[in-house]
Amino acid sequence: MAAASVVRAAGRRSRRLFDIFVAEVPWTVSSKELKEYFSQFGSVQRCQLPFDRDTGFHRRYCWIKFSTPEEVQNVLQKDSHILEGSKLSLQQQSRRRRSQRKNPRQ
């Protein structure tokens, strides 16, 4: 069983996405604009821009997911990112590691 879940985890890892966390997203911008903007650096797999269902405004941060770390590097190499007059604040997402159980006999 353990082996099986390892295989599965490995499978997941192989198609893991590479995230950038973007803060200070101006309120006027939606995920469409964000995707368009970041597409110049690589193919954007996903853009998650959470909206506050209580106010109808988004929360001003989002995650941009690329399929390769190189694309993430492309983005980060640019000094500053300005979208609709606002400077975005970018942060490479440190990938959460799945808890690796330590097996002393392995």
Place this chain on the structure above:
Amino acid sequence: MPERALSGSGLSASPVRGMVRPRHVGPAAAQRRRATHVLRAVMAALLSSAGRLRALRPRLSPLLPPLLRPPAAPAPPPGPARHIMNQVRFLTVAPQEEGNVKQEPVSEVGTRPSWQFDWALNKVDNSVRKTGRIPKALLLKIFQEVSKAGCPGSNQTLLLLQSCGAVLPEVLSPERTELAHMIWDKMKELGAVYDTSHYNALLKVYLQNEHKFSPTEFLARMEEANVQPNRVTYQRLIAAYCNEGDIEGASKILGFMKSKDLPITEAVFSSLVKGHARSGDMKSAENILSVMRMAGVEPGPDTYLSLLNVYAEKGDVDSIKKTLEQVEKTEGYLMDRILMQVIFSLAKAGFPQHIEGIRERIRFERELIPDVMNLCLTLITHGFEDISFSILKSLGHLSREDTDQGSFFLQHCVNRDLPMSKLKQFCKELKEAKMHSAPLPFILRCALEANKSALAIDVMKMMKEEGLPLRPHYCWPLLVAYEKEKNLKGIFEVLKSMHKLGVDLDAETYTDYVFKNFADIETAHAQLKENGCLFESVGLYLAELRSEALQGRLDKVLSILSSANTPALDCRLFRNSLILAFKRSDDVQLWSKITELLYKDERYCLTPPGPTEAVGYFLYHLIDSMSDSEVQAKEELLRQYFHQLKKMNVVIPTSHYSGICRLLDSSQVPELIKDVRLLCHKKSLSTDNIPESAKSDVSALENKLEKQKAENQPITDVLKQLILALCEEENMQKALEVKAKYEPDMVVGGYAALINLCCRHDNVEEAMNLKEKVFPRNSPVALDSGKYVALIEVLEKHGRLEDAINILTEMKEKDVPISGRTVASFLHILNAAAMRGEVERVNRLHDAIANLGLVQTAALHAPLITVHLEKDDMPAALEALISCYKKYGKNPQLHNIYCKLVEKGDADLLQKVSDFISREYGDMMALYDLFFAFLQTGKYKEAKKVIETPGLRAHSGRLRWFAKRCILGEQMEVLEQLVELTRNLFDCDRDEMYYHLLELCDSNKDWGKAEAIWTKIQEENIVPREKTLILLANILKKNGQVVPFEVPKGSPEDSTSAATGELEIRMLCKQNKVKEAYSIFRKMQKDESHRRCCTMLVKALLAQDFLDEALDVKRIAETHIKGFTLNSAASSLLIISQVRRDYLKDALAVLKKVLDSGMLPTRQAVFALTEALAEKRDIKNLQVLGGILGDVTKSLGLSGSLIPNAIALAHTKNNDLDAAVKYLEPLLISGAQNPDQAARSISYLLRKVSEEGLEPALEKFGAMAERLAGQCGIYKPVTDLFLQYISADRVDDARSLIQKWDAIAQEKRTLGRFMAGSATKPGQAKRIEALLELIPEHLNLAVAYRYLLRCYELDGDVASVKATYEKTKAKNIELNEISLKSLATFLKQVGEPVPFTEPPETFKFYAEKWKNRRLEAS
């Protein structure tokens, strides 16, 4: 100090908690003038020679302006300089924040992490500190939260009250007072207890709001509530009378203050100015200034403000100008803030024509922005939006390309419901003035936030006209608002407006904001149609599809997908919803039909690469989204599904096939894999580490060593153990002897321990000899870092610098891992050399250490400077500092250098170091360094001048650093000065400053000072944090004083000092620096919060055998912490330590206490105590021990025979064998009859007497055992004897015993346990060999060989392992998987081939498998 309140105007921002408005900022030229002035004054104190002074001037004048410039873009310098960058950014932060309406700036929160719990305080504090105001919404939100929480703390109430005054510029005064009253009543109702500080706060609010009230009634109310008015109360009551022009009333209070001997401050006089003026007596008003001078109080900014305001109220612009000119000439104040108050007074009094003349005098600099904003807001609130706009435009020259100005203005205009035409005009002008890049979207947002939907739609129309994009999510806040109101009509209207404005009605709009209002999709569809807003867009269908799918209604999904009306939709857009729906459904028919549609209907796979890819991808994601158990549960459905798809000719690319196969494989559905006709297999390999542990005492090891040597057996292992044991005993002499004797058999590990031992014993020669011999520099073998450090330390001590440096180089060459502890040791070594003033040595060692690349901590550089300070060589110290900075980017000991230079009055060097710091870290850091140095050396006047430098702002980290320093050094005066001098420092967290003062009062037990601090806090209008109040209350309580306020109900958070103390203790414990930890503990105040820390400290102390200290901590904890008991682990350690010291009675008492409190001691503790009591022949206490242990022995996994054996042993040691037998024999007989009864085994007793060579005793007990066997048929004792013979390698004795008593061989469990026990430690293979020789026919051979193999593995005896394995093969003995796994691992480790197929899974896997098998069998 005078009252800071600029009461009356309603404009001045009241300082809440830390907030003090900057009042010292002016035009750059004035600043420069002032900076020069500061420097001159400061230096004059240091210098006598005018010539030198001139040399300093040029440097000081440029000190400040760079601070005020917008941040350029150089790479941030290292270290503290980064803070400066942040600080600099702050100066410019206000305009940037304007665009950020929702979130008030909370930028600095990161630096103060400990106060998350009083979030309300933080939020308000930050808001006020950065902007000088609180948004009303924030205040109301906090009020609601506090109300909800139920029991408001006194300081939360205080905070709320204080927030109802001038810090609400967006609210009209009467409304603010109303708010204050509502809060007052509500909080009272909720149980808030009001003290003087609350009444004072309420008074302040009245004054700021110009609220009319009766001061006498107010006093009466206080009296009624039994709250004592204080100086601050009286001052404010006087101000209240003066607001009404009631000089008589004010005089009454004034007389009262005089009778009470209370000081009359500037605040009182400035009130009187207003009072006289408002009573119509301008002459007296003007005269107050000379009166106060006569009374010895200099008129300050407050007084002049008061005077200017009354002129403004009269429209007397000439007097205003005259006064201003006079002030500027004589006092040198910066009047900008005061002028803004005057503008407001003029506007209110109806003299707008004079405003321009005043406005011209204001230098609109960046630092003034928050105040200008507040003036603008106040003006709008009072209906003077055009005056406000003209003031706003005065900021135009400060605009920068990337930031917008005036957002706050627009927002407030929206909130005050200004007409669209006005808004349009302001937007246009702002845009034209290039002050705002996108005013229209901004007011749209304001309208949306304020829920003004008509305005929002109007703004959108205007945006459309201007060609700005309109996006769907602009309308979502409106939809959300209508949804909350359940206003369907509103929703339809928004949809229609969106359609009309050409806003894309996308799927998200429908899914998240429209459909929710209806019971289901059909209803929604119908209602939309009915109300004329069914706009058949892609978004609508997509939303319908998703919604139906998410509700699991696959039938609806199918009907939408097959409907001819449905437009083309890429299936990726609804894939995730569809997968969820599939998972919730069991209808394979629907699955298949939908999949077929996706495959065959062109509408759903518009884009390349086409349907094959799309459906393959869909299937892959479907399976991937299912958990293992889901896949397993749906195995049959999936099989049918795949078959159906095949029937429908659905084809999937190979790559997707194999991906799906991988998923299925990992989900353990191999049959299904066959259905997809693909297989893949993977297996993980594992290795097996055999744990090894062995520790024996010296004498036994010596015997063993000699014996093995005599028998020509390998002795390396036992030799190493012996060396280690000797090292542990710190017996260097002996250890060296043993080494010399058995040199050829010494192994590396033994040498390493020996080297370390020599270092500890200061035997540098031997240590180096050994090191050179065994671990030469060119050999790849390395010592660990601790041992290298020990070597370096001893070498340095003996002056062998070259050798020490060589070792350091070697560490680098060999890539020895460096731990924090290593670094600490280096610091220790360097410091020792520095204290001796050995410059050369410090430098060279430091160089070598730095070359190792391990200097992560700045502290490690400090000795470079310390060494010069020790020698009082300041030029050298400074040079060292600069070179240290150049090389490592650090400047340790800076403060000490500054202090020494100030003390010496060495202006040249002081200038030099200041220049250096300014250049590298910025002027602000240089100013702080100078400030601290002046404080530290008692030059407060100079310090004051430095901290008052215009533009300087609070740097909380630096202030905290210095305050902590003062607290640690118990420097009350310096700390008081720090707090006093930073009073007007912009953005200074006043509460924190006072908290530091209280911390020191606490440790000095100075309750009087603590009480005075409380009054000061009120005077400064600060809301203390809960932790401050708690600390204050604690100080008063501890010193037997009454606490004059309600103490906040204790938050669990520790006071900072306690918390850091605790942290330190933990760190030190972890680093094994228990002595240091102990001394910190002694200094700390002990309370509830330290429970865990005490336990930890006790354990750490015991681990290093500091018994007395451990007992001390225990005693303190027990007396200070309610219900404190050591936990079982710590108690057990304590018992062991006590046993080691022969405090057996104490140990017994501790054990009893542990058991009494319902905890279990460790096995080791009980065992140690028992053994020691037996050793001491203390039969009585053994019986007591047996009594108190009772049944617990079993729960501990100790043999019930332990105590009887120990008692028998005690008798034996008393040389009373008869008594031992007499005691033991009946116990054994009854034990045999009743299996629950104790005492069935005597192996412990036999082992002890055998080990100690008590042959007669062994014989006597042997006879007893045989008697029991012969007469009673009890074979356990004789079996124990047999096994003892085996253990002691007395095979012949064992043989004759078993020949006599073959029943021994039937004691299978005992034999099995014996073998298992033998296979846990190395060196015991012989025992099993002997058994195999003596009773092979009675052993389970598979088991015996398994253990035998394990024994050889433990011994590392490859030859025997291999031979034994061959033997099992020859004898056809089947080894289980555990053995094979273990064997294979062993062989691989030693590099031998594995002559069988290694079991594929892990050792653990098989161990569990066998365990389960056993469990099932039983």
